[in-house]
Structures are given as structure tokens and as C-alpha cells.
Amino acid sequence: MPLHNYGVWKATPVSYVVEHEEDDNKSPHLSLYFSDKGGPSHHSGQMFRRLRRHSGHKIHRAVRGNKEIPGLFRAAINIKSGDKKESRLTYWVDHDFKNHPIVNSLTDLSSGYYPLEETEPNPAGVRLDYIRSNLFNINTGRILPHDIPGSNNDMIDVLEPEVKQAIDDNADIYLFGEPFNDRKGIHNVHMNQGNVKQFANDDGVFQDGGLLIHYPRSGRWVGVFLGFASQAVHTDNSDGHAISSETWGHYLEREKRDTELTEDSVIIDEALINPESDSSRARRRSVTLTNPKDHTMPLSSWKIKNSAGELQVLPPNAALDAKSTQTFEIPDVHLSKLGDTITLLNEEGLKVDGVSYRSQQGVERQPVAFVH
Known part of the structure; x- marks a missing residue:
């Protein structure tokens, strides 16, 4: 069944924790801590930044069992799949996202969480769909492992700089996904359709997660979109289930293609x-x-x-x-x-x-x- 209470959370990013291979090799996340401006966590977020500045400590590495920070919300962003056969993720980033019409609907939002009703999207709608909303050029995607030696070759290498810059520049972030049951954060910040059988119950259309970053001083928008390499490129328009065996892994690993695929033909x-x-x-x-x-x-x-x-x-x-x-x-x-x-x-x-x-x-x- 589709996600419960799918929505978007506008906030200010404060800090993050990233789990490397030695921290968690099964279900690692990048935890992005954020504050609602003027909300109950606002002053706590300011205090946390002051403490970090005075102590000189950068809380970027994971500490097991200590994922919550009092007064801040947390976005749990997957950086590895739970699929044992294919654990890699698909990553798209658009550093000039201002051209998408969704920006028109987001700019004037106040900070906070907004449930998005299950209605048919329109040009001003804000529900995300990786297949139907034309959010990015699919050909720019990369299939990446969680954490391997080298530079710019895994999920941590590409995602961490985007999060760090958003924090350093005091940007506005828009997190799409599903809130935790206790409302202390948000998860499913990734594509939520075309899943393998194990996770097919989460399938749905116009309920994909993602991270949009707005830099008010420059007016720049960045779109960060995450999926799983095992997810289908084509899904049913009503329930989001896979309708073809072609996955993002098949599509984006061009050197392994043995047939001409639908995309790119025109x-x-x-x-x-x-x-x-x-x-x-x-x-x-x-x-x-x-x-x-x-x-x-x-x-x-x-x-x-x-x-x-x-x-x-x-x-x-x-x-x-x-x-x-x-x-x-x-x-x-x-x-x-x-x-x-x-x-x-x-x-x-x-x-x-x-x-x-x-x-x-x-x-x-x-x-x-x-x-x-």
C-alpha cells in the first residue's frame, strides 16, 4: 500500500552524521539534523551550532545508538539498499533545478511539515514522481555503492558535499518522504515505486522522496534524488508496481546493455x-x-x-x-x-x-x- 502521510518538510539544516562501512554495513544512513525556523527546535538548533563551534568537534561520523539530538529533527537518508542481491543506489543531482515548475509552489512555504493529499498533480502540484514529474535528466544518473576506497565513487562521496554546503550556507531544505511515527523526523527520502517484491508494499505513484535545497542569497536551487539500482524504470500508473524487468541498474550501466531500451530512442x-x-x-x-x-x-x-x-x-x-x-x-x-x-x-x-x-x-x- 502507498506511504502513510506522505509530505514535504521545509526546514534549516543544522548538522549531519554519516555511517561508513565500519559503522553499519547492512542499513547505513546519512542522518541530516534540521530545525524548523521559529518552531520548538529553533533555539536548540542555535545552541547546537554554538556548542559545535566552540568545541571544534564536527559530528560527521556515526555513533551507534546515539542518532537523536534533543531539540532537532532527523532525516534518515538511505545510502545503501537492503536488497542483498543489489545494494547499490541510484543518484541524480541537478545543480540548476530552478527551471522545474515545482519551485513555484515551494518558495513561499513557511517552515514546517506539510502533508500532501493524494490528488491528481497539476502544474502547481508538489508531489514528486521520478517517472512522471520529469524532475531530472535520467541519463545523468549514477549507480553507486555505499562506501569504497577512492574519491567521488560512492554514495558518501557525492551526497556529503551537498549536505555540508547546505548547512554551511544556511540554506532552506525541502525533504520529501514519510514522517516517523513519533514525528521526530522523516524517512523514505528516496524513490518509492517499482520496488522488488520484498518492498512492493511501499509502491505508489506521486509519493517519491527527495531533497531540494534553496540558497536564498543566490536564488540557486539544487535537486538531489535517490533511488535503488534494483527499482524498475517503468511502473504502473495506478499502483506504482513494476511493469517491466528493466531496472535503473540495467539502464544506467550502458556498457552492459544487450538490447536497445525505450529511453533515449527519441x-x-x-x-x-x-x-x-x-x-x-x-x-x-x-x-x-x-x-x-x-x-x-x-x-x-x-x-x-x-x-x-x-x-x-x-x-x-x-x-x-x-x-x-x-x-x-x-x-x-x-x-x-x-x-x-x-x-x-x-x-x-x-x-x-x-x-x-x-x-x-x-x-x-x-x-x-x-x-x-
Whole structure:
């Protein structure tokens, strides 16, 4: 069944503890301690920072049995899977996340925890879905082990710097997941669908976890997204269960591919969101698709979808020659000026590519170009 009381927690990060291999080799976490500004833990968080500064002690290594800090909340962030066959994680980070429309809904939130109701998402919605919300370019993902010798080659190496900078710069953080039963923190800060059978009861759509970081001084947004290498790339639209055997491990370890996979077969290059008029001589609302392959891609029964669920079926004879680009009008799909997502689905309804744009881009008269 889906997660209970899924939501987002806006807070200020204070410190963190990371569990290395010698600390916990079965279910290690990075514990991120945070405070609600003006909330019951606010003064305790200030005191903790003062004590750490005066003592010169950096609480970054785990201490068994001592994971709670009075007056602070804790986010338990997985850095290793409990799946014995595949313990690695999938990691995506976007250091320019401000272009996603979810930012519009988060910026003005006050600190605190916000339950997110199970309603159909819209351009201003804030429920996360790694497959349907087009949160990141899936091709930038990395499959990483928990803790191995070397630099920039495991989960600790890539996650710790993002957390440390957020603390040092007094950033705002947005933690998506499920609160502990005692409400003293949050967990499931990772993808929560397409699980292996052992964890399939947690599957659901639009209930994925994640960490968004906002640096108010610069206006920069960073998105940090975690999944498990064993989770499915394609899931059922109603219950989030896996509908294909393709996992993130299969997809991202390109050198091990033995068949052509769904993703990357066609790319959304740009979209004309707000044309000047609907006259016959003006450009209509449209998307431009590119085929990067060395062979023709038939697009019969393929669809373009927005975040509201509207669909544009491509013409029966639609096709893209090898290495070619073509623009398709989408009169049946309305793209919001407030920001939206655009998803390309193949004839089986599987996601091929997905992009997003923010409100400022939606009011422009020129096409919005997407970087892949």
C-alpha cells in the first residue's frame, strides 16, 4: 500500500552524521539534523551550532545508538539498499533545478511539515514522481555503492558535499518522504515505486522522496534524488508496481546493455509554449522531436502528455528518419504559462523522454529549448 502521510518538510539544516562501512554495513544512513525556523527546535538548533563551534568537534561520523539530538529533527537518508542481491543506489543531482515548475509552489512555504493529499498533480502540484514529474535528466544518473576506497565513487562521496554546503550556507531544505511515527523526523527520502517484491508494499505513484535545497542569497536551487539500482524504470500508473524487468541498474550501466531500451530512442528538443496567435500563418503550440539513432523511428500511436494528463496522439504515419528532427503541433495538449511538464510516451504507454519548464519560460514567445 502507498506511504502513510506522505509530505514535504521545509526546514534549516543544522548538522549531519554519516555511517561508513565500519559503522553499519547492512542499513547505513546519512542522518541530516534540521530545525524548523521559529518552531520548538529553533533555539536548540542555535545552541547546537554554538556548542559545535566552540568545541571544534564536527559530528560527521556515526555513533551507534546515539542518532537523536534533543531539540532537532532527523532525516534518515538511505545510502545503501537492503536488497542483498543489489545494494547499490541510484543518484541524480541537478545543480540548476530552478527551471522545474515545482519551485513555484515551494518558495513561499513557511517552515514546517506539510502533508500532501493524494490528488491528481497539476502544474502547481508538489508531489514528486521520478517517472512522471520529469524532475531530472535520467541519463545523468549514477549507480553507486555505499562506501569504497577512492574519491567521488560512492554514495558518501557525492551526497556529503551537498549536505555540508547546505548547512554551511544556511540554506532552506525541502525533504520529501514519510514522517516517523513519533514525528521526530522523516524517512523514505528516496524513490518509492517499482520496488522488488520484498518492498512492493511501499509502491505508489506521486509519493517519491527527495531533497531540494534553496540558497536564498543566490536564488540557486539544487535537486538531489535517490533511488535503488534494483527499482524498475517503468511502473504502473495506478499502483506504482513494476511493469517491466528493466531496472535503473540495467539502464544506467550502458556498457552492459544487450538490447536497445525505450529511453533515449527519441528526444524532446524544444517546445513552443505560448505562440503569438492561432492564425494560419503563425506557429502553433508544438514540440520538436529528434531521433538520435542510426535508423528510422516509427511514431505511430505515440503520445505527448502534460502534467494535467491531456494527451496528443501523433499522426498514424508519423516517423523520424535517422538523425532527423521534426516539429509536431499539439492542439489537444495545453501547456501552462505557470510551468508544466511534457512527456513523450511510446505506443505501449512507456515513457521515452520528459522535460519541464518554469513559469518565466512559459510566457515567452520563443520556443523553450531543453538540454539533455
